[in-house]
Amino acid sequence: MIVAERKPFDEIKNMVSGYKRVLTVGCGTCVAVCLAGGSKEVETLNAELNLAFGKDKIKFGAETLERQCDMEFLAELDSKIDEYDALLSMACGAGIQFLAERFPNKPVFPAVNTSFIGVNLDVGWYEEKCRACGNCVLAMTGGICPVTMCAKSLFNGPCGGTNQGKCEISNDQPCAWYQIHERLAAQGRLDQIIAISPPNDWSNQKPRKVIQPGYEERVKTLGR
Amino acid sequence: MKSGSKLERILNAGHFAFTGEVGPPRGANVEALKEKVAHLKGVVDMANITDNQTAMVRMSSWAASLICMEGGVEPNFQMVCRDRNRLAMQSDILGAYAHGIHNMLCLSGDHQQFGDHPQSKGVFDLDSMQLIGMVKKMRDEGKFLGGADIDVPPKIFIGAAANPFAEPFEWRVHRLAKKVTAGADFIQTQCVFNMERIREWIRQANDMGLTDKVFILPGITPMKSVGMAKYMKNKVPGMDVPDEIIKRLQGVDKKKVADEGIKIACEQIQEFKEMKGVAGVHLMAIEWEHKVPEIAERAGVLPRPEV
Numbered sequence: 001m002i003v004a005e006r007k008p009f010d011e012i013k014n015m016v017s018g019y020k021r022v023l024t025v026g027c028g029t030c031v032a033v034c035l036a037g038g039s040k041e042v043e044t045l046n047a048e049l050n051l052a053f054g055k056d057k058i059k060f061g062a063e064t065l066e067r068q069c070d071m072e073f074l075a076e077l078d079s080k081i082d083e084y085d086a087l088l089s090m091a092c093g094a095g096i097q098f099l100a101e102r103f104p105n106k107p108v109f110p111a112v113n114t115s116f117i118g119v120n121l122d123v124g125w126y127e128e129k130c131r132a133c134g135n136c137v138l139a140m141t142g143g144i145c146p147v148t149m150c151a152k153s154l155f156n157g158p159c160g161g162t163n164q165g166k167c168e169i170s171n172d173q174p175c176a177w178y179q180i181h182e183r184l185a186a187q188g189r190l191d192q193i194i195a196i197s198p199p200n201d202w203s204n205q206k207p208r209k210v211i212q213p214g215y216e217e218r219v220k221t222l223g224r
Numbered sequence: 225m226k227s228g229s230k231l232e233r234i235l236n237a238g239h240f241a242f243t244g245e246v247g248p249p250r251g252a253n254v255e256a257l258k259e260k261v262a263h264l265k266g267v268v269d270m271a272n273i274t275d276n277q278t279a280m281v282r283m284s285s286w287a288a289s290l291i292c293m294e295g296g297v298e299p300n301f302q303m304v305c306r307d308r309n310r311l312a313m314q315s316d317i318l319g320a321y322a323h324g325i326h327n328m329l330c331l332s333g334d335h336q337q338f339g340d341h342p343q344s345k346g347v348f349d350l351d352s353m354q355l356i357g358m359v360k361k362m363r364d365e366g367k368f369l370g371g372a373d374i375d376v377p378p379k380i381f382i383g384a385a386a387n388p389f390a391e392p393f394e395w396r397v398h399r400l401a402k403k404v405t406a407g408a409d410f411i412q413t414q415c416v417f418n419m420e421r422i423r424e425w426i427r428q429a430n431d432m433g434l435t436d437k438v439f440i441l442p443g444i445t446p447m448k449s450v451g452m453a454k455y456m457k458n459k460v461p462g463m464d465v466p467d468e469i470i471k472r473l474q475g476v477d478k479k480k481v482a483d484e485g486i487k488i489a490c491e492q493i494q495e496f497k498e499m500k501g502v503a504g505v506h507l508m509a510i511e512w513e514h515k516v517p518e519i520a521e522r523a524g525v526l527p528r529p530e531v
C-alpha cells in the first residue's frame with residue numbers, strides 16, 4: 001500500500017488560513033490503513049484546526065471517500081463542493097491530484113506527505129518496499145528490491161561499504177545485497193547474480209500510463 | 225596497448241607498479257594541490273585523484289587531474305556514480321581524455337549521507353560495474369552507452385576498486401570476476417591490514433585465472449597513530465583492521481608509532497612484491513603526501529622504471 005504521514009500542523013494551518021469554508025477530505029484506502037488520512041485522522045485534524053482557528057473564523061467540513069483515486073467516489077462530492085472555498089485532502093498524492101482535477105476551480109491542499117509504497121510491520125510501523133521503478137528485477141534478486149532496499153540502488157552489489165551484513169549508511173540498516181546473496185545462496189541460485197546486470201531503464205522518470213491488455217479498445221473510444 | 229598510459233606501459237612491461245593518491249583541495253587552492261603533487265613526482269607511477277571523497281565537496285577530479293599532470297605526475301581520474309548520471313559521466317570522460325587523461329577509476333562512491341551535503345539527491349543512475357562497462361564500450365566499440373558512434377573514442381585504461389574484506393567473503397572474488405568481465409584493466413583494493421584475508425583472496429583470484437586478465441594493486445595505508453587505527457577499525461565501513469596491528473602500534477614508544485606504521489606498510493609491500501598475482505601496490509598516504517618519498521625509499525620501490 002501507499003504510506004503517508006501527516007504534514008506538520010503549522011504547515012497545514014498556513015495553507016488553509018485565509019479561507020472561510022474548508023472541506024477536509026479523507027481517503028478510506030491506503031492512507032486509512034497506515035493511520036494518516038482515514039476518517040479518524042480527518043476528525044482529529046479538524047478538531048486541531050478548530051482549536052487553532054476558533055470555530056467562527058473557518059468552518060471545517062469533513063468527508064471521507066472510499067478512494068480518492070477513483071472518479072466514481074469523487075463524484076459523491078459534486079453536490080457538496082459549492083459550500084466550500086478550499087479543499088484539504090488527506091489522500092496520497094495521486095488522490096489529491098485527482099481531486100484537484102475533478103474540481104479545478106477549488107484550491108486543493110495536501111495535508112499529508114506521501115512517502116512510499118510499503119508494508120505493515122506492526123501497528124503504526126511501515127517499511128518501504130518498492131519505488132515503482134517500472135522495471136521489476138525481483139526475480140533476479142531473490143525477491144529483495146535493490147532499488148529500494150540498497151542505499152545506492154545498486155544492481156551489482158554488495159558495494160565495498162557493506163559492513164558485516166549491514167549497510168554502510170547505518171548499523172540499523174541491513175545491506176540489501178548481503179541479504180540478496182544469502183537468500184540466493186540458500187536457494188542454490190547464486191548464478192542469478194553472476195551475470196552483470198546492465199544499466200537500468202529508469203522508466204519511472206517520465207509520466208506514465210498503463211492500459212491493461214484487453215482494455216485498449218475501450219480506452220480508444222473514451223478518446224482520452 | 226589499450227590506452228598507452230604510463231601505468232599501462234609499466235604494468236605491461238612487467239614492472240611492479242607503485243601508485244599514489246591525492247585528495248583535491250576543499251576550495252580552489254591550487255598551490256596546496258601542486259605541493260602535494262610535487263611530493264609524488266618521480267616517486268609514483270600515477271596518482272589517484274579522488275572524486276568528492278567521503279561525499280565532501282572538493283575540486284573536481286578531472287580539473288585536479290589536469291593540475292596533477294602539469295606537475296609531472298600521471299593522474300588516475302576517479303569517478304563515482306553518486307553525483308552524475310550517464311550523460312554527465314560520458315561528457316566528463318570525453319573532456320578528460322581530450323586533455324590527455326588516460327586512466328580512470330570507476331567507483332560507486334560513498335553514500336551522500338556521510339558528507340557535507342547529506343540532503344543531496346544521490347544519483348546512482350549506473351553502478352560501478354555498469355560504469356566500467358560503459359567506459360569499455362566507449363573505448364573498444366567507439367559507442368556511447370545509448371548506441372551512437374563516438375567521433376574519436378576515448379582511450380582509457382580502466383580501473384576499478386575491490387574490497388576483499390567486506391562480507392560475504394566468498395562473494396568478493398566473484399565480484400572481482402564481474403568487474404573483470406565488465407572490462408576492468410586494473411584493480412586497486414581497499415586498504416589492506418588483514419594480510420591473511422588478502423592472501424586468501426589473491427589465491428582465489430589466481431585459481432580462477434583472474435590475475436591473468438587484470439592487474440591487481442593492493443591498497444596500502446600507513447597508520448599514523450593508534451587513534452587512526454582504532455578509528456579505521458570501528459568507524460570506516462568496509463575496513464578490516466586486525467587487533468594485532470593495533471597492539472603492535474601500542475607496543476612501541478609514543479614517538480615511534482608513526483614510524484612503526486610505516487614499517488608495517490613496508491613489510492606489506494615487501495610481501496606483495498613476491499606474491500603471485502599481484503602487479504603492484506597503491507599507496508594511500510592520506511594527508512601524508514610528504515612522507516611518500518620516504519616510504520617509497522624504505523619499501524625499495526625507487527627509482528621508478530622509465531618506460
Ligand code: SF4
Nearest residue numbers: 130131133136137145
Ligand atoms: S525493482 Fe522496481 S518495481 Fe521491483 S520492487 Fe524494486 S522498485 Fe519496485
Ligand code: SF4
Nearest residue numbers: 150159167168175176
Ligand atoms: S552496503 Fe549494501 S545496501 Fe548499502 S549501499 Fe552498499 S550494497 Fe547497497
